[in-house]
Amino acid sequence: MVNIKIIMIYKHLFGPVPSRRLGISLGVDLVPFKVCTLDCIYCEVGKTTIKTLERKEYVIYDEIISELNHYFADNPQLDYITFSGAGEPTLNSRIGDVIKNIKEKYSNYKLCLITNGTLFYDEQVRKEVLDVDLILPSLDAVSDIIFRKINRPNKNLSVDKIVEGLVLLRKEFSKQIWLEIFFVEGLNDTDEEVNLLVEKVKLINPDRVQLNTLDRPGTERWVQPLCEEKLKRIANKFSPFPVDILTRKQTNVYKNKIPEDVEEIILSTIKRRPCTAEDISQMLGMKIMEVNKYLAIFEEQNIIEKQNEKNGVFYKIK
Numbered sequence: 001m002v003n004i005k006i007i008m009i010y011k012h013l014f015g016p017v018p019s020r021r022l023g024i025s026l027g028v029d030l031v032p033f034k035v036c037t038l039d040c041i042y043c044e045v046g047k048t049t050i051k052t053l054e055r056k057e058y059v060i061y062d063e064i065i066s067e068l069n070h071y072f073a074d075n076p077q078l079d080y081i082t083f084s085g086a087g088e089p090t091l092n093s094r095i096g097d098v099i100k101n102i103k104e105k106y107s108n109y110k111l112c113l114i115t116n117g118t119l120f121y122d123e124q125v126r127k128e129v130l131d132v133d134l135i136l137p138s139l140d141a142v143s144d145i146i147f148r149k150i151n152r153p154n155k156n157l158s159v160d161k162i163v164e165g166l167v168l169l170r171k172e173f174s175k176q177i178w179l180e181i182f183f184v185e186g187l188n189d190t191d192e193e194v195n196l197l198v199e200k201v202k203l204i205n206p207d208r209v210q211l212n213t214l215d216r217p218g219t220e221r222w223v224q225p226l227c228e229e230k231l232k233r234i235a236n237k238f239s240p241f242p243v244d245i246l247t248r249k250q251t252n253v254y255k256n257k258i259p260e261d262v263e264e265i266i267l268s269t270i271k272r273r274p275c276t277a278e279d280i281s282q283m284l285g286m287k288i289m290e291v292n293k294y295l296a297i298f299e300e301q302n303i304i305e306k307q308n309e310k311n312g313v314f315y316k317i318k
């Protein structure tokens with residue numbers, strides 16, 4: 001008998017991708033490109049097109065669950081299922097139902113929420129995410145002017161409101177919170193801003209602080225990363241909190257078994273973040289020459305484009 005495997009093209013799942021913080025992680029997109037409360041100058045996904053605080057079912061619950069059921073039929077090996085992707089996941093008003101469904105059906109998988117942390121002032125949002133295993137919120141600035149320059153928020157957001165929400169989240173959420181701060185040269189790296197951040201971090205009291213800087217092309221070409229020296233100096237100021245400086249790390253997710261839907265995996269990964277050929281080669285365990293062949297075809301078909309950066313040649317969806 002011929003064994004026919006039906007390959008489903010996922011609209012709301014992506015990866016699994018190697019994540020710097022989470023190992024091998026399956027991404028779940030709860031909002032379409034590009035619905036967010038912020039429009040960060042360093043965003044890898046691209047410019048925010050709907051900048052809103054309105055929560056609704058941006059991606060239909062049934063569609064997400066049906067994709068998850070299909071994906072988990074094979075009991076895949078993963079370190080995490082992660083809500084992240086094309087915008088702010090807590091804007092989806094059914095996030096609580098999706099979390100409940102995953103926890104009921106796939107309780108052996110850990111669940112992580114990557115969020116910009118802007119909506120935790122809302123008691124309902126905090127309540128809906130209590131069952132995830134790990135929350136990675138971010139906070140890049142404390143002074144209003146820097147916050148507006150880096151994160152370009154919805155006009156009804158303020159840093160005070162965001163910090164208040166994160167403090168309440170910490171009180172109600174007993175599992176791990178790792179707070180990420182993204183540094184941009186010349187904006188939030190001054191002593192004054194860093195000292196303000198340290199003060200707020202003490203109030204929020206996360207389990208870890210994670211320092212990040214530009215590693216791939218962001219929305220605005222003029223954004224510059226901080227050098228490692230400077231990041232290390234800043235890291236010392238957050239003592240006694242455990243601090244990680246995030247560096248790019250790739251894992252061979254597929255253990256050298258090239259997946260059948262390799263084209264789809266390459267494109268869905270590039271769609272969420274610009275990648276180099278080396279990133280894809282390491283992720284898939286595929287020779288760089290092979291990866292380059294796929295990339296050349298996608299370029300010829302006008303689906304992707306190249307961008308030359310100091311730290312490599314990155315491919316982005318057009």
Ligand code: SF4
Binds near residue numbers: 036040048087
């Ligand atoms: S970096 Fe995150 S929070 Fe900022 S605009 Fe992009 S998706 Fe939104």
